[in-house]
Amino acid sequence: MKNLKSIVLLLALIIKVEAFANFINAKVKVTGITCSMCSNSVNKALSSLTFVDKIEVDLEKAIFTISFKPNQTVNIDEIKNKIEGAGFSVGELIADFKFENVSITNDFHYQFQNSTYHFVNVKNQKLNDIVAVKFVDKGLTSTKEFKKYTTLTTFKCIKTGTTEACCNSNTKQRIYHITI
Amino acid sequence: MKLIVVTFFALCIAQNTKAQELYPNSEPASINPKNTLGIRLMNEAYVTKDITRSWHGAMFMYGVNSKFMISAMFTTSNHHYKFLPANFIQKDTNNVEYVPNNNTTTQKYNYAFEAINLGFRYRFLNKDGDHKHFRMALYGNGVYAFQPHDEAETTLMGDNKGIGGGIISTALINKLAISFTGGIIKPFAYTQNQMAINYGNAYNYSLSFGYLIYPFKYKNFNQTNINLYAEFLGKSYDAMSITNNRKDVVLQNNKAYDNGNYIEFRPAIQFIVKSNLRIDCSTSLPILNKSYIRNYPLYLLNIQYYIFL
Numbered sequence: 001m002k003n004l005k006s007i008v009l010l011l012a013l014i015i016k017v018e019a020f021a022n023f024i025n026a027k028v029k030v031t032g033i034t035c036s037m038c039s040n041s042v043n044k045a046l047s048s049l050t051f052v053d054k055i056e057v058d059l060e061k062a063i064f065t066i067s068f069k070p071n072q073t074v075n076i077d078e079i080k081n082k083i084e085g086a087g088f089s090v091g092e093l094i095a096d097f098k099f100e101n102v103s104i105t106n107d108f109h110y111q112f113q114n115s116t117y118h119f120v121n122v123k124n125q126k127l128n129d130i131v132a133v134k135f136v137d138k139g140l141t142s143t144k145e146f147k148k149y150t151t152l153t154t155f156k157c158i159k160t161g162t163t164e165a166c167c168n169s170n171t172k173q174r175i176y177h178i179t180i
Numbered sequence: 181m182k183l184i185v186v187t188f189f190a191l192c193i194a195q196n197t198k199a200q201e202l203y204p205n206s207e208p209a210s211i212n213p214k215n216t217l218g219i220r221l222m223n224e225a226y227v228t229k230d231i232t233r234s235w236h237g238a239m240f241m242y243g244v245n246s247k248f249m250i251s252a253m254f255t256t257s258n259h260h261y262k263f264l265p266a267n268f269i270q271k272d273t274n275n276v277e278y279v280p281n282n283n284t285t286t287q288k289y290n291y292a293f294e295a296i297n298l299g300f301r302y303r304f305l306n307k308d309g310d311h312k313h314f315r316m317a318l319y320g321n322g323v324y325a326f327q328p329h330d331e332a333e334t335t336l337m338g339d340n341k342g343i344g345g346g347i348i349s350t351a352l353i354n355k356l357a358i359s360f361t362g363g364i365i366k367p368f369a370y371t372q373n374q375m376a377i378n379y380g381n382a383y384n385y386s387l388s389f390g391y392l393i394y395p396f397k398y399k400n401f402n403q404t405n406i407n408l409y410a411e412f413l414g415k416s417y418d419a420m421s422i423t424n425n426r427k428d429v430v431l432q433n434n435k436a437y438d439n440g441n442y443i444e445f446r447p448a449i450q451f452i453v454k455s456n457l458r459i460d461c462s463t464s465l466p467i468l469n470k471s472y473i474r475n476y477p478l479y480l481l482n483i484q485y486y487i488f489l
Contacts, residue, residue, distance in 0.1 A: 032308030034201055034352055036398055036405055037486075040455035041213040043401070044488040059398030084246045085214030089308035142309075 023074040024096040024130060025067045030083055031091035031142070033062040038088065045082040051075065073113045076176060080139050091142055093135040099127035107155055109167060109175070116163070116175045121152040133178040137161050140176075149177065199357030200390035200407040201350055204448040204460035204482055208359050209315035209350040211303050212243035212251075213486070220484040226475040231289060233259055233474070235338065247304070253297040255338035259473075260294070260327035261287040264372055268330055271430050294338035295325035301348075313352050319363070320345035331436045332420040333472045334367040334379045342367035346384070357390040365417075374425045380418020380439065387412045405452040409462070415471070416441035435472065442469035448480075458484040 030042055039059050046055055046064060051072040056065040068074050080090050102110060105124045110117045120136055135141060136149040138161060149158060156164040158177050163169045201208040212218050218241035225234040235257035243249045265287065271277050298321070305316035325341045334340040346363025367379040394406040419439040422429040431437050448462030464478035 031310055032306075032313040032352075034199060034313075034357065035392070035407075035452065036401060036403065036455040037202065037452050037458065039398075040401055041216065041486065041488075044216075045213065048488075057401075059400065085243070086216075087210050087213055087243075087246060087303075089306070091308070091310060 022070065022098055023068050024098055025065060026074075026076070026079065026093055026095040028064045028066065028079065028083070028090060029092040030062045030064060030088045032088040038086070041086040042083055042088060045086045046079065049075075049078055049082060076135060076140065077174065084139075090140050092145075093140045094132050095135070096130050097133050098130050102127045107153055114173075116167070116169075116173065118155065118157060118167075118175050118177045120149055120155075120158065120177050120179045122180050131180060133180055136177045136179055149179065153177075198392040199352045200392045200409070200450075201352060201357040201359060201388075202407065202450065202452075202458065203359060203388045203390060203409055203411060204450060204462050204480065205409075205411045205413060205446045205464075206359060206361050206386045206388050207301065207319065207348060208357075209303055209305075209317035209348040211247070211249040211301050211317065212241040213488075214243040214245055215489050216243050217241070217487040217489055218484060219487065220482055223481045224478060226478045228475055231258070233257070233289070235259060235294075237337065247302060247306075249301050251297075251299045251301075253295075253299070253337075255294040255297070256291055257294055257338060258289045258291045259339070260292060260329065261289065262292070262327075263287065264328045264330055264375075274427075292327055294327050295323050295341075297321055297323045297336060297338075313350075315350045317348045317350075318345065319348060328370055328372065329379075330377065331473055332379060332438060333415070333417050333440060334365055334382050335473070336365055336367075339473070340365075340367040340379060341370070342379075344384075357388075359386075359388045359390075361386045361388075375429075376423045377420055378423065379420045382415055382417035384413070384415045386414065401455040405450075405455075407450040407452070409446075409448040409450065411446040411448065411462075412443055412467070413446060413464075414441070414443040414468075440469065440472060442471050443467050444471065444478075446480075456486055458482070460484075 033039055036059055039057060039062060043055055043057055046052055046066060051068050051074050053067045053069045083090055103126045104119050104122060106122055108119045136145060138146045155166040157167050157175045161175060163173050163175055220239040222237040222239065225232055237253050237255040239251055239253040241249055241251045299319065301317050301319045303315055303317040307314045321336050321344045323336045323342055325338060329339040336342060336344045342365060344363055344365040346361060348359065348361045350359040363384045365382040365384060370377045388409065388411040390407060390409045392405060392407050395403050417440055420437050422431060444464045445467045446462050446464045448460055451459045460482040462480045466476055
C-alpha cells in the first residue's frame with residue numbers, strides 16, 4: 001500500500017515535471033520588413049498575445065526574440081498569424097524548448113499541450129534540458145526550406161500540417177514539424 | 181529641375197542606402213496592419229495671383245485582415261465657389277445663352293467641406309524574401325463630392341463625384357523600392373438646376389522610388405528615420421461636355437474644358453519619429469505639360485499616426 005502511494009506520488013511528480021516542460025522563447029526572423037515602422041507594427045501585434053512575456057527586436061536583421069510566460073500554452077500559429085496580419089511573413093522560427101528526458105527517433109510524434117510536434121530529419125537521441133528546435137512547416141519557414149524538408153520525410157502530414165493517415169490518429173489536429 | 185533629380189539620385193547612390201516604400205504621393209501594394217487604425221492628415225497648398233489655395237484631408241485607414249484594408253477620407257479646401265461662376269456662360273445649340281448662376285454677388289473662394297471618399301485596397305499577391313518582396317494590390321474608391329468643379333481634369337480627392345480603381349505593383353530589391361500604379365477615374369456628372377457637366381474618364385499612373393538615408397543601422401524604435409523619395413505622377417483625361425435641359429451646350433474655346441495629360445515630379449523627404457509618427461514633406465514640379473487645376477510649385481505636408489487597437 002505504502003509502495004503504491006509512493007508510485008502514485010512519483011508518477012504525479014513525473015507528470016508535473018512533464019507539465020513544466022515548455023517553450024522558453026522563440027527567435028523569429030520576419031521577412032518583407034523594410035522599415036522600423038513596419039517592425040513596430042509587428043512588435044505591437046506580437047505584444048498583444050497573452051502568452052508573450054517580452055520581445056527583444058534586432059531591427060537591423062528583423063529578428064524578434066519572444067520570451068514566453070512560464071506555464072502558459074504557447075501557440076506558434078498565433079505568432080505566425082500576428083506577423084502576417086501586420087503584413088509580413090515568417091522567414092525562420094527557432095524556439096528554445098525545455099525537454100525533460102524525451103527520447104526521440106526520426107518522425108517521432110511528440111504530444112505537448114494539445115498539439116503534436118513531429119520531429120523531422122533527426123537522429124535517435126534523448127533530449128534533456130533546453131534544445132533549439134526549428135519549425136519547418138509552411139508559413140513558419142521560407143518556401144525553399146519547407147520544400148526541402150518535405151523531401152526528407154515520407155510522412156504526408158508535413159505537407160498539410162494536420163494529421164494524415166501516416167499519423168495513426170483518428171482526430172484531425174495540428175501537427176507542427178520541427179527539426180533540431 | 182534636372183539638378184534636383186541628379187542631386188537626389190547622387191545622394192541616394194552615395195549613401196549606404198536602403199529601400200523604403202512608404203510613399204508620400206502614392207500608395208504601395210502593402211496595406212495597413214490588421215486591427216490597426218491609421219490616421220493621416222494631408223495638406224496641399226499653392227499660390228495663385230489672388231490667394232493661397234489650400235486643401236486638407238483627414239484619412240482613416242483600417243486593416244481588416246492581412247490582405248484587405250478599408251479607408252475613409254474627408255476633405256476640405258478653398259478651391260471651389262459655392263456655385264458655378266457667373267462667367268461660366270455657355271450657349272446651347274439654339275444659341276441661347278445659359279447662365280448657371282443668377283447670384284450676382286461676387287463669390288469668394290471660401291473653405292468648404294468638399295467630399296467623402298471611401299476606399300479599399302486588396303493585396304492579392306505577396307512574395308516575401310530576405311530583404312526583398314514583391315506585392316500586388318487592387319484598389320478602389322467611391323467619392324461623394326459636394327462642390328462644383330468646372331474643369332475637365334478630374335480627381336477623386338474632393339473635386340468630383342465618381343468611382344476609381346486600379347492596380348499597384350511594389351517591388352523591393354535590396355536598395356531599391358519601386359512601385360507602379362495604374363488606375364482609372366470614372367467621374368459622375370455635376371448637376372446644377374437643369375445643367376449637367378459630364379466629365380470624361382481620367383487615367384492616372386505613377387512610378388515611385390524610395391530610399392532610407394538615416395539611420396545607417398537600425399538600433400531601436402526611438403531613432404528618427406529619414407527617407408527620400410522620387411515619384412513621377414501622370415494623368416491623362418478626356419474632355420468634358422455640358423448639357424442644359426439635356427441639350428448639348430456649345431463649349432467656349434477654353435483649355436479648361438479640353439482633354440489633357442501631364443507628368444509631375446514629386447521629390448519628398450520623410451521623417452518617421454519613434455517608429456510611428458510619419459511626417460512627409462514634398463513638392464510637385466511639372467516635367468511634361470501641366471495640371472490645369474493647380475499652380476506650381478505645389479507644397480504637400482502629410483502627417484500619419486497608427487493607433488494599435
